[in-house]
Amino acid sequence: DARVTQTPRHKVTEMGQEVTMRCQPILGHNTVFWYRQTMMQGLELLAYFRNRAPLDDSGMPKDRFSAEMPDATLATLKIQPSEPRDSAVYFCASGLGQRNEKLFFGSGTQLSVL
Amino acid sequence: AQSVTQLDSHVSVSEGTPVLLRCNYSSSYSPSLFWYVQHPNKGLQLLLKYTSAATLVKGINGFEAEFKKSETSFHLTKPSAHMSDAAEYFCVVSETDKLIFGTGTRLQVFP
Numbered sequence: 690d691a692r693v694t695q696t697p698r699h700k701v702t703e704m705g706q707e708v709t710m711r712c713q714p715i716l717g718h719n720t721v722f723w724y725r726q727t728m729m730q731g732l733e734l735l736a737y738f739r740n741r742a743p744l745d746d747s748g749m750p751k752d753r754f755s756a757e758m759p760d761a762t763l764a765t766l767k768i769q770p771s772e773p774r775d776s777a778v779y780f781c782a783s784g785l786g787q788r789n790e791k792l793f794f795g796s797g798t799q800l801s802v803l
Numbered sequence: 804a805q806s807v808t809q810l811d812s813h814v815s816v817s818e819g820t821p822v823l824l825r826c827n828y829s830s831s832y833s834p835s836l837f838w839y840v841q842h843p844n845k846g847l848q849l850l851l852k853y854t855s856a857a858t859l860v861k862g863i864n865g866f867e868a869e870f871k872k873s874e875t876s877f878h879l880t881k882p883s884a885h886m887s888d889a890a891e892y893f894c895v896v897s898e899t900d901k902l903i904f905g906t907g908t909r910l911q912v913f914p
Contacts, residue, residue, distance in 0.1 A: 720900060732904040745901060780846060794846035
């Protein structure tokens with residue numbers, strides 16, 4: 690079965706360290722989303738790409754977060770420097786079509802910043 | 804601007820009884836509406852979607868939802884709950900290609 694793959698599944702790091710999360714979208718999908726899930730805020734859209742071009746990253750703190758798609762098979766979300774408030778589950782999702790009528794989600798990266 | 808409100812943060816039902824998870828949306832245009840389910844420690848899975856075709860939408864695992872424009876609602880229902888339905892359910896609205904998630908409803912199913 691085609692699936693979205695996220696690595697790592699779990700990451701524990703210390704405050705101030707750089708964190709890189711990776712996502713392999715489903716082959717042929719042309720949109721990629723990054724969401725952050727916390728108990729307090731629920732699911733927040735951080736950024737999304739269409740055909741590798743960033744369309745909206747207004748949900749992302751620009752001073753420390755960056756999202757890129759170096760090629761069609763890889764999306765990255767980087768936090769530098771990380772802070773304890775960044776602790777959350779980060780989900781990547783990929784989709785196809787103008788209105789993304791079906792998104793496929795990865796299993797998430799559980800990030801803990803101590 | 805588009806938004807979605809899930810009216811209940813928690814719903815508890817007994818196995819075999821009906822399920823109703825409520826969702827109201829706000830949208831300037833003709834929205835697409837979705838329900839996603841998230842089981843513990845898992846990613847999200849699409850249950851069903853409404854995209855301006857039939858107003859009663861059938862999804863996986865016996866779930867269905869009805870789009871009511873006059874009430875701006877898209878409630879999720881299932882006639883008979885199963886223990887495996889226990890999960891978090893998200894109502895989602897989309898006008899363009901950006902999906903906006905509700906805050907979620909946690910469904911508990913008691914034996």
